[in-house]
Amino acid sequence: MTRRGWCRTALSPSHLPGLDYSLNPYKGCAHNCVYCYAPPLLHMDRNRWPDVEARINIPQVLRREVKVKKPGIVGLSTVTDPYQPAEKKFELTRKCLPLLLKRGFSANVQTKSDLVLRDRDLLGSSDRVAVGITITTLDEDLSNALEPGAPPPHRRLQAVKALAEAGIYTYVFWGPLLPSLDEESLPAYVEAFASHGAREIMVDMLHVKPGVTAGLSAVLPPDRAALFEQRLRGDYYPRILEAVERACRGRIPLTRAFADRGGP
Numbered sequence: 001m002t003r004r005g006w007c008r009t010a011l012s013p014s015h016l017p018g019l020d021y022s023l024n025p026y027k028g029c030a031h032n033c034v035y036c037y038a039p040p041l042l043h044m045d046r047n048r049w050p051d052v053e054a055r056i057n058i059p060q061v062l063r064r065e066v067k068v069k070k071p072g073i074v075g076l077s078t079v080t081d082p083y084q085p086a087e088k089k090f091e092l093t094r095k096c097l098p099l100l101l102k103r104g105f106s107a108n109v110q111t112k113s114d115l116v117l118r119d120r121d122l123l124g125s126s127d128r129v130a131v132g133i134t135i136t137t138l139d140e141d142l143s144n145a146l147e148p149g150a151p152p153p154h155r156r157l158q159a160v161k162a163l164a165e166a167g168i169y170t171y172v173f174w175g176p177l178l179p180s181l182d183e184e185s186l187p188a189y190v191e192a193f194a195s196h197g198a199r200e201i202m203v204d205m206l207h208v209k210p211g212v213t214a215g216l217s218a219v220l221p222p223d224r225a226a227l228f229e230q231r232l233r234g235d236y237y238p239r240i241l242e243a244v245e246r247a248c249r250g251r252i253p254l255t256r257a258f259a260d261r262g263g264p
């Protein structure tokens with residue numbers, strides 16, 4: 001059940017690299033990923049994170065702000081998913097996008113949901129749009145355990161393909177890269193992303209924020225939870241990130257993400 005809320009500000013200054021503003025039409029996220037960084041960042045109870053608030057007046061507030069704020073790059077969204085299920089009904093992201101684009105702002109949209117395809121027309125209407133599809137794993141069971149409210153990985157891959165075919169700059173946000181991955185599996189991932197039309201990969205490691213370890217232990221089989229814990233304590237990430245770089249070299253550009261990104 002999504003409740004209605006109201007906001008006073010639509011565009012907030014962003015401290016994330018590459019973004020001038022963040023725009024979060026929703027508070028909370030029904031994708032309910034076990035590793036989500038947003039609840040601790042916002043000092044919220046993780047258990048209440050899936051109780052979503054839709055900021056229903058955000059298009060009106062944004063309409064005023066775009067007339068007076070300096071155009072820049074807007075991240076949609078930085079601490080929630082702009083195409084989570086509530087967007088189907090409220091269409092807040094859909095209403096905000098044209099307001100930004102008409103006033104010279106750029107949009108960097110990041111989502112785990114193929115609902116983004118609904119807005120292909122809008123997203124493809126400007127070369128000031130980039131869309132990132134977040135894919136943490138191609139293992140459907142693992143995704144189902146860790147991202148229970150999000151569309152499965154195969155649908156996200158199809159979304160990459162459809163967006164790319166629509167001429168939209170599309171990248172894969174491969175993060176958090178889950179400690180289940182072994183070096184041998186990396187080339188297949190890179191090939192899957194590139195062959196579906198991603199123009200670049202942005203990779204990030206799993207940052208263990210409060211509540212994450214307990215959440216992983218609660219949803220993973222004991223042997224896998226133990227493997228995660230062991231790898232999170234060791235030198236897994238420096239090694240695997242170097243291996244990701246090798247796998248991408250000559251095939252697709254790779255960038256490293258930043259530590260404190262909230263979502264989606």
Ligand code: SF4
Pocket residue numbers: 029030031032033035036037038079080081112150262263264
């Ligand atoms: S990680 Fe992103 S998609 Fe998952 S619950 Fe957090 S904001 Fe939503």
